[in-house]
Amino acid sequence: MKFILIIILSFTKILSPQSKAVAEIFLFQNQEKSQIILKVNLEKGWHLYWRNSGDAGIPTEIKWELPEGISISNSLWPVPKAFESEGLVSYGYENEAIFLFDFITNDVNDISKETVSCKINSLICKEVCIPFDTMIVFNLSDIKTIKNFSEIFHHNEINFPINNSSIKLNASLQSDKILLEVIKDNLIENFNKISFFPYENGVIKNAMYNNFVIKDNKYLIDLYLDQFKTHIPPKLEGLLILTFEENKILNKKAYEISVDLIQ
């Protein structure tokens, strides 16, 4: 029986040359699962980029070098924040970021002494940008184990997108935009704003929020095409994010979507 291990960032602390960012690896274990965690601590006000960096920066890339008998089955990226400046919108994580990885191995004890390396290629920015290229090398047996995310994460909870949700939607190409139709059923109500953060850059104009109207039982969301769109993909993939207010605090609920684009 395969042992599923999910890894979150970091036991070994790696400082960037400018010490604006520190990467760490941890092991997360509870009764249900084990995971590896990669965590990046940033100096206040600095951010690093999401898998789609948006109008500036470069996408964060995380590459693993794994011993035989171990593989990554899944990686989880938390819902990013949009940063807007003079009409340019980029996506990323401010102050701290946490990434989860599911590892599969036949027997965790067999590989506990094996060396694993995690290479991060990214860019961190505030008013200026600095490359953030780091490699963390560790043994699974040496990773600090945590039982609760709050031990290492300063926010109340990590906001991961909802996968495989039952929301129904359609996407169709129009002259200068993609019209995304989302059936209201199975979506939360009373939200204030809708955003769509695409996985692929260069197709849709990056935006903090997208215009929408309600028609019958649907939300009709306008996703304008980029001024220099590179191509029209067969599928629209990304995060549909609903922003709502709860106890005077703005919260976000994100759904991972993948829908055929009708052309």
Next chain:
Amino acid sequence: MKTISILFLSFLIMNFAFAQSAEINAKAPNFSLKDSNGKEHSLSDFEGKTVVLEWINYDCPFVKKHYDSGNMQSLQEKYTQKGVIWLAICSSAKGKQGHFSNDEINKRSKEHNAKFTAYLIDEDGKVGKMYGAKTTPHMYVINSKGNLVYAGAIDDIKSTDKDDIKKAKNYVAKALDEVLSDKEVTTKTTTPYGCSVKY
């Protein structure tokens, strides 16, 4: 009355000019900017020539990658020798990263042995926004008919690592080679990478 009409017409023309936005395979919008020596250049001055627009910020690590390695200067030298006009444009606002005095620009350009035709200053960002410039570098190629035929990244490896340059596919060189051979540009748009333009 006549004077008012002329002024109003001029106002409309100016607004139209700045309301234009660049589009692939369409006439590249005209602009006028001063260079780092105080000389004014208009895109229309280069009618009949192939023109490269390169958005620049000497302090951006992605720009440093291409200048510290000599990659950008090699491209500038190779293609200006073939008659291409190469305009580096800085849209950094006053007080923002990449905005320098003319003396500092000229000093840095000399240190880098830059081979562009001119370094243009767009500190109000109007030209950058008209062209939809997002990053430094962000590259554009205009053919001899005045049409914008390429907009996007300098190459296909999104990094600050100089060692990646020799492994990368250079989109600007490819577009220029095609334009100079009277061929259609095969890759017209790519997604640029780099620091945000500091408008």
